[in-house]
Amino acid sequence: MEAEFTLQVNGQARTVRVDPATPLLYALRDDLGLNGPKFGCGLQQCGSCMVLLDTIAWRSCQLPVANVQNAAITTLEGLTRPDGSLHPVQQAFVEEQAAQCGYCLNGMVMSAVVLLTVHPKPDDQTIRNALYRVLCRYGVHSRALAAIKKAADTMKS
Structure with missing residues (x-):
């Protein structure tokens, strides 16, 4: 129905x-x-x-x-801006090459956006805690950490 x-x-x-x-x-x-x-x-x-x-x-x-x-x-x-530019989290993931097959990417980016709204300058453990609900088979977590930190710096300035 x-x-x-x-x-x-x-x-x-x-x-x-x-x-x-x-x-x-x-x-x-x-x-x-x-x-x-x-x-x-x-x-x-x-x-x-x-x-x-x-x-x-x-x-x-x-x-x-x-x-x-x-x-x-x-x-x-x-998340894309009205002018067509990427959200700072998306841009940072591109720059840090924090994607492999692409399946976890969506969850990581969406989780990072929420994280940076709540914690504008998160430490490594806070980032790891925010990503715990996202499984990645290819182990891009170290690049995702770097991307999220880069996005935090970009969003802060």
Whole structure:
């Protein structure tokens, strides 16, 4: 039984017609064509599907669309600035080459954005704690640490 939902995605009202139990990840990718959040494990374990709901990083692979109608949803695509430039966290990840296959990248960037909002100058342990919900098979964590520190410095100035 499909229903129509209007979601606030990346600053725009977007309408999807899906079953209320449809995971937000599927609506974002399949119905709205947003490829930032990835399907990784489907069990809310890996962080590949991370999005921001208001100001909190959430895994979207099991989160029903019906539960997020009143939230501001931000995907990786929504972090890009109005002038087309990358968010400082995205730019730092590019500069530090903090990506390998790309599946963990979405979760790391989204987690880092939230972290730097709460802790503008985090130490290594605080960064590690913020990334604990994101699994990376290729071990880019040292580069991610460097990228997040670089982004913190950029955002501070």
